[in-house]
Amino acid sequence: AQSVAQPEDQVNVAEGNPLTVKCTYSVSGNPYLFWYVQYPNRGLQFLLKYITGDNLVKGSYGFEAEFNKSQTSFHLKKPSALVSDSALYFCAVRGRGGGGADGLTFGKGTHLIIQP
Amino acid sequence: DAGVTQSPTHLIKTRGQQVTLRCSPKSGHDTVSWYQQALGQGPQFIFQYYEEEERQRGNFPDRFSGHQFPNYSSELNVNALLLGDSALYLCASSFTGPEVTQYFGPGTRLTVL
Numbered sequence: 228a229q230s231v232a233q234p235e236d237q238v239n240v241a242e243g244n245p246l247t248v249k250c251t252y253s254v255s256g257n258p259y260l261f262w263y264v265q266y267p268n269r270g271l272q273f274l275l276k277y278i279t280g281d282n283l284v285k286g287s288y289g290f291e292a293e294f295n296k297s298q299t300s301f302h303l304k305k306p307s308a309l310v311s312d313s314a315l316y317f318c319a320v321r322g323r324g325g326g327g328a329d330g331l332t333f334g335k336g337t338h339l340i341i342q343p
Numbered sequence: 344d345a346g347v348t349q350s351p352t353h354l355i356k357t358r359g360q361q362v363t364l365r366c367s368p369k370s371g372h373d374t375v376s377w378y379q380q381a382l383g384q385g386p387q388f389i390f391q392y393y394e395e396e397e398r399q400r401g402n403f404p405d406r407f408s409g410h411q412f413p414n415y416s417s418e419l420n421v422n423a424l425l426l427g428d429s430a431l432y433l434c435a436s437s438f439t440g441p442e443v444t445q446y447f448g449p450g451t452r453l454t455v456l
Binding site: 231259261263269270271272273276278317319321322330331332333334335336 | 442
């Protein structure tokens, strides 16, 4: 069975400072990893994904994530936080088995609060 | 190009009733997945449809069933509603394949009284 852990329920960062939202995963074999963001009363918006290749993945709105196979982590980062980045962030994983039929397994989410 | 759309936006039902939620995928997508997001939790995978068949199912009882139509749109049906079925139900569409990105609709908020 696959699982995702987001160890922080909430992360507080001052505007302009770098931010990191942590994610670790457990899956059989090599993973597909995703980050989504959810604003209040909205669905999930895709930010970025890791499939293979370069461990540093760049995504939407200046976000990036670093895949670390030895630590089974996929932390989300941004060099300079904006107040508008305040939202709920989800990390998700899918294993490479199942012929593409596997659904995503999500973490519980991390509230990111950017203080002006 | 419209994204993923879901209807209705909100729904209130009572225990024991049945409900049908609808989803239209993003143009060109042939695969639809359904998720349940309880308050304060991450989305939980219910099932996925491709070529009008259920391909995989998460840990949900048979009260949850679905359908995919030839135009790739999909329905989620829940029978014998329980209070614990109150949640945001999310539909995601994609092309088929494990590496693809799933794009989510805005969700249907179901409240069971």
